[in-house]
Amino acid sequence: MKELICVEGLKKGFGGQMVLTNVNFSVAQGDVIAVIGPSGAGKSTMLRCLIHLEKVDGGTITVEGKPFVKNGVYESPAQIKQITSRMGMVFQSFNLFPHLSVRKNLTMPAMLANGQTKEQAEKRAEELLAKVGLRDKIDMMPSTLSGGQQQRVAIARALMMDPDIILFDEPTSALDPQLTAEVLEVMRQLAAAKMTMLVVTHEMTFAREAANKILFMCDGEIAEAGDPKQIFSAPKDSRLAEFLRGIK
Amino acid sequence: MNWSDILTTTSALMQGMGVVLILFFAVLVMSIPLGFLLTLCTRSRFAPLRWIVNAYIYVIRGTPLMLQLFFIYFGLPTLGEPFVTIFFDAMTCALTGFALNYAAYFAEIFRGGLLAIDKGQYEACQVLGLNKWQTTTRVILPQMIRVTLPSITNESITLIKDTALVFSISIPEILHYAKVAVSRTGSVYPYAIAFVVYLVLNTILQFVFKQLEKKTAY
Ligand SMILES: Nc1ncnc2c1ncn2[C@@H]1O[C@H](COP(=O)(O)OP(=O)(O)OP(=O)(O)O)[C@@H](O)[C@H]1O
Numbered sequence: 001m002k003e004l005i006c007v008e009g010l011k012k013g014f015g016g017q018m019v020l021t022n023v024n025f026s027v028a029q030g031d032v033i034a035v036i037g038p039s040g041a042g043k044s045t046m047l048r049c050l051i052h053l054e055k056v057d058g059g060t061i062t063v064e065g066k067p068f069v070k071n072g073v074y075e076s077p078a079q080i081k082q083i084t085s086r087m088g089m090v091f092q093s094f095n096l097f098p099h100l101s102v103r104k105n106l107t108m109p110a111m112l113a114n115g116q117t118k119e120q121a122e123k124r125a126e127e128l129l130a131k132v133g134l135r136d137k138i139d140m141m142p143s144t145l146s147g148g149q150q151q152r153v154a155i156a157r158a159l160m161m162d163p164d165i166i167l168f169d170e171p172t173s174a175l176d177p178q179l180t181a182e183v184l185e186v187m188r189q190l191a192a193a194k195m196t197m198l199v200v201t202h203e204m205t206f207a208r209e210a211a212n213k214i215l216f217m218c219d220g221e222i223a224e225a226g227d228p229k230q231i232f233s234a235p236k237d238s239r240l241a242e243f244l245r246g247i248k
Numbered sequence: 249m250n251w252s253d254i255l256t257t258t259s260a261l262m263q264g265m266g267v268v269l270i271l272f273f274a275v276l277v278m279s280i281p282l283g284f285l286l287t288l289c290t291r292s293r294f295a296p297l298r299w300i301v302n303a304y305i306y307v308i309r310g311t312p313l314m315l316q317l318f319f320i321y322f323g324l325p326t327l328g329e330p331f332v333t334i335f336f337d338a339m340t341c342a343l344t345g346f347a348l349n350y351a352a353y354f355a356e357i358f359r360g361g362l363l364a365i366d367k368g369q370y371e372a373c374q375v376l377g378l379n380k381w382q383t384t385t386r387v388i389l390p391q392m393i394r395v396t397l398p399s400i401t402n403e404s405i406t407l408i409k410d411t412a413l414v415f416s417i418s419i420p421e422i423l424h425y426a427k428v429a430v431s432r433t434g435s436v437y438p439y440a441i442a443f444v445v446y447l448v449l450n451t452i453l454q455f456v457f458k459q460l461e462k463k464t465a466y
């Protein structure tokens with residue numbers, strides 16, 4: 001399988017305190033990777049470094065063969081933007097644009113940043129909203145939607161840009177169980193359609209069932225990586241074993 | 249005093265209405281964008297620009313508008329050209345003084361408005377690939393205006409009332425005509441009419457802004 005993302009020796013600290021000490025992993029096309037680990041392990045920070053919301057202190061991040069940061073040295077802003085534009089991101093707090101309708105949330109970035117015409121963007125928005133089960137909400141304002149609906153709009157918005165991979169940072173942590181289920185259902189559909197995804201989550205059932213690979217992060221590194229079966233039934237790292245005991 | 253007196257006096261006061269409205273609209277149109285520009289400067293990565301703009305806002309907000317008007321109208325021309333020419337006309341001085349003054353207040357309001365915008369909005373823009381300009385104009389500005397609209401309303405009410413200050417640099421506005429009418433009639437009611445005129449203006453203003461708030465609600 002084609003390698004989409006490769007992370008080598010990623011380091012990141014905040015004010016002298018190291019949060020990511022040495023992160024290494026790669027993502028192949030079609031992978032659905034669940035990132036699990038205790039609070040404060042650095043999962044969000046790792047995702048944010050991947051999509052350049054945080055600057056790394058060291059390491060190399062390669063997207064589709066092109067590194068935008070190499071041994072801690074960044075490419076030009078234009079290069080970074082071009083390379084990271086292949087990735088989409090879905091946030092825990094949705095981050096929809098509250099002043100725009102669902103339709104505009106989807107079409108505005110697609111037209112401005114992805115060069116789609118109004119007709120293309122509108123058509124695509126309708127298709128994607130249908131896909132996430134919200135075709136009838138297209139002219140609603142985000143604030144009138146439930147959290148689960150907002151998150152599904154956010155997923156559709158990310159898909160508008162035709163990303164090669166979508167990063168999810170705890171997409172259901174802000175939601176009730178019932179709303180969580182509807183969002184996870186959409187993500188399962190995406191997984192089934194071979195969308196590449198890197199998902200930070202506390203939803204162990206989702207990780208076990210939908211992911212083909214699990215990364216367990218602890219103390220600023222990937223403490224253990226493997227397929228779900230092995231991770232959940234035969235953890236090698238003692239911290240992972242303890243983490244799994246803690247959530248049962 | 250009878251109805252025809254009231255009518256005569258009211259229409260006399262209305263001569264000052266033009267000045268009030270011109271000042272009001274022109275100052276809003278100039279000071280709101282200027283204020284936003286100042287806000288952006290206070291967030292600039294270039295420290296000297298931040299210092300200068302913060303000092304400017306500090307001075308303007310910390311001193312009387314009337315003093316600022318006097319400084320421009322009476323003070324600057326004493327320095328010779330080009331001030332003599334530029335600030336010859338009292339209305340030019342008033343517009344300059346008011347615009348510079350209100351821009352500082354709007355800058356403060358907008359600074360607060362920007363703080364109220366979730367940082368997730370910027371992050372969403374970035375991961376979607378919007379550039380700085382698109383982020384500012386399409387996402388941040390509309391939300392900031394919405395958040396600050398009640399403060400903009402307050403500032404506009406103050407502005408209508410503040411226009412009376414141009415009386416002091418001999419621009420004939422409502423207050424001027426009221427004073428003239430008071431001396432002519434030897435009675436207090438022209439002032440009472442002036443009260444009503446300002447109140448009506450501000451009532452209309454508040455109504456308009458309320459509608460605007462409703463329209464931009466989300
Ligand atoms: N902007 C920041 N400034 C300072 N410290 C930060 C910042 N962001 C994260 N940290 C610190 O980095 C560490 C890792 O945080 P991170 O959010 O990546 O953890 P996480 O694994 O996502 O945790 P959670 O499961 O709670 O979301 C924490 O100790 C956190 O306090």
Ligand SMILES: [Mg+2]
Nearest residue numbers: 043044045170
């Ligand atoms: Mg996190």
